[in-house]
Amino acid sequence: MKLMVAVLMLxxxxxxxxxxxxxxxxxxxxLNDEPPEFNDGTASPGRYVHICQxxxxxxxxxxxxxxxxxxxxxxxxxxxxxxxxxxxxxxKTWMIEPQxxxxxxxxxxxxxxxxxxxxxxxxNSDYENSGYNKGxxxxxxxxxxxxxxxxxFTLTNAAPQKCDFNKRWYSKxxxxxxxxxxDCVNTGRKAxxxxxxxxxxxxxxxxxxxxxxxxxxxxxxFRCCDRTLVLRMKLLTLLLVLGFTSLAASEVxxxxxxxxxxxFIRNPxxxxxxxxxxxxxxxxxxxxxxxxWSGTHRxxxxxxxxxxxxxxxxxxxxxxxxxxxxxxxxxxxxxxxxxKADNRGMVEETPxxxxxxxxxxxxxxxxxxxxxxxxxxxxxxxxxxxxxxxxTYTLTNAAPQTGTSNRAWExxxxxxxxxxxxxxxxxxxxxxxxxxxxxxxGEKWLAITRANKELVKGVNxxxxxxxxxxxxxxxxxxxxxxxxAQQENPSLKKQFQNQEMSVDxxxxxxxxxxxxxxxxxxxxxxxxxSAKF
Numbered sequence: 001m002k003l004m005v006a007v008l009m010l011x012x013x014x015x016x017x018x019x020x021x022x023x024x025x026x027x028x029x030x031l032n033d034e035p036p037e038f039n040d041g042t043a044s045p046g047r048y049v050h051i052c053q054x055x056x057x058x059x060x061x062x063x064x065x066x067x068x069x070x071x072x073x074x075x076x077x078x079x080x081x082x083x084x085x086x087x088x089x090x091x092k093t094w095m096i097e098p099q100x101x102x103x104x105x106x107x108x109x110x111x112x113x114x115x116x117x118x119x120x121x122x123x124n125s126d127y128e129n130s131g132y133n134k135g136x137x138x139x140x141x142x143x144x145x146x147x148x149x150x151x152x153f154t155l156t157n158a159a160p161q162k163c164d165f166n167k168r169w170y171s172k173x174x175x176x177x178x179x180x181x182x183d184c185v186n187t188g189r190k191a192x193x194x195x196x197x198x199x200x201x202x203x204x205x206x207x208x209x210x211x212x213x214x215x216x217x218x219x220x221x222f223r224c225c226d227r228t229l230v231l232r233m234k235l236l237t238l239l240l241v242l243g244f245t246s247l248a249a250s251e252v253x254x255x256x257x258x259x260x261x262x263x264f265i266r267n268p269x270x271x272x273x274x275x276x277x278x279x280x281x282x283x284x285x286x287x288x289x290x291x292x293w294s295g296t297h298r299x300x301x302x303x304x305x306x307x308x309x310x311x312x313x314x315x316x317x318x319x320x321x322x323x324x325x326x327x328x329x330x331x332x333x334x335x336x337x338x339x340k341a342d343n344r345g346m347v348e349e350t351p352x353x354x355x356x357x358x359x360x361x362x363x364x365x366x367x368x369x370x371x372x373x374x375x376x377x378x379x380x381x382x383x384x385x386x387x388x389x390x391x392t393y394t395l396t397n398a399a400p401q402t403g404t405s406n407r408a409w410e411x412x413x414x415x416x417x418x419x420x421x422x423x424x425x426x427x428x429x430x431x432x433x434x435x436x437x438x439x440x441x442g443e444k445w446l447a448i449t450r451a452n453k454e455l456v457k458g459v460n461x462x463x464x465x466x467x468x469x470x471x472x473x474x475x476x477x478x479x480x481x482x483x484x485a486q487q488e489n490p491s492l493k494k495q496f497q498n499q500e501m502s503v504d505x506x507x508x509x510x511x512x513x514x515x516x517x518x519x520x521x522x523x524x525x526x527x528x529x530s531a532k533f
Contacts, residue, residue: 029076035062035076047066047067047068048073049064049065049120051063051064053138053156055151060138061075062077063076063137066199070213071158071213072196073197075196076193077193078191078192079142079185079192079222088146089149094153096118096123096154096156100120100156125429129316130160130209133163134155134158134159136157137158138152138157139174140152159214162259163258180222189225192222193221194220196220197218198219199216200213204216207296252287252335256276256314260299263434264434265434265522276314277438279302280302288300288302288303289301289396291313291391291397293387293388299314299378299388299391300313303360305335308365309399309460310438312437312439313377316433316435317433317435317469320418321384321386322385322386322389323386324383324390324393325380329374330348330394331349331354331357331394331395331396332346336360361398366400366459369446371403371490374400375398378392379437382435399439399459400462401462402490408485408488408498409498420481424471424479426476434469438467440514442461444460444489445458445459464484465485467483468480468520481501481502483499484498484501484506484510
């Protein structure tokens, strides 16, 4: 199999490259001039590209790049005296390689705005609002000069990492390697390092923006040697935050911010700060779910396992896609079953599985109650595509709603709010509206059966539905709005009543209804938005 090869350059003028057949021109980065053995017998020709990473007429490291997964396989470099990260980080954005798309594009790096099509590599927009950082393979803190540092800021030297994993990889791996190899280079010996990733596949397959593979593993290995003797070798391997024994454990997660932060708004004054609605904390009762369907996370839900209804679902909106009309509702097995590979994410409910569920509602729980329907929290009509619309049909995203209330909520809230978002917000995939929709538990219940026993307090019937959105308009101003609706209750002769209000007003109402302090978008953002209403 013949492999396409390219030379990568980075950042400013003077960064040039040329197409090469193999790593011969930069073989010095490998131990004994021999690259790691890598053979994918199923790969199509041209998938794996050899890159001699060149900046300012100097080769700095070598990368084998996977154009299908749009992540590197590995980067190999020589560790020299580390800078302890005292060299200023580049202020410009990460760069891309035009030659990966077409050798005729020229031999200089370009900002992504210079090109319209990126079929063979990741680009900056893939990472925006994705919940993932650009994780260096050749790390910035292992460089010995400003030029070497700039050369590491190419997306062909990066793969998706969760923020928490990025920090741990830096503190526990990169620092450990640096400290170990300082002694090596200080005594005049040569230190070879190779860092790579293992792409996710099978049940753990995960991509961002339907393009960039999120690796299951990051790994690194180094050797310190003199001319005749290998003195030390060490292999450090860590599991990336998405496997079932990893930091994120499963789709029932310990922290929204660490596992699916892309569905929550950022602090306008600090884009690294994720603002979630109040996360109700009570041991074993409230579960944070990163809703996973068809290969990626679709939205986030805080679920109440006692009432068997969601507290809220958080999601984004930037366009109305194809709407799915599902007949089979899904459930979240990890709420009841021990997390393992085949339990990952929502699955279609089966009678056998339903018999094992206790901490969540099932399809059967709604049967026999003709007055109540499964009311979406994240509406199916807000999905950006059919797959996202399909993902809303899970019982962890639904609560009992009378038919009258369901239709009134759609007509008086969902439809006008969507039109207002489309009219007032500057929308794109990378600049969406952020929405949170939730319910308030009521005094009425649907009786259910578990283990052949009737539970009078089975699935709670909410007294209220609520929702709020926040977005940026064409003037880059943040705007927001909220709705609170009392659900129809025939037994108490209560009619559906809806109110429009500011997010601050909604917070006040929800604090009273929940009986505890509650904030939808965080006090900092809401104070900023309050002048709009």
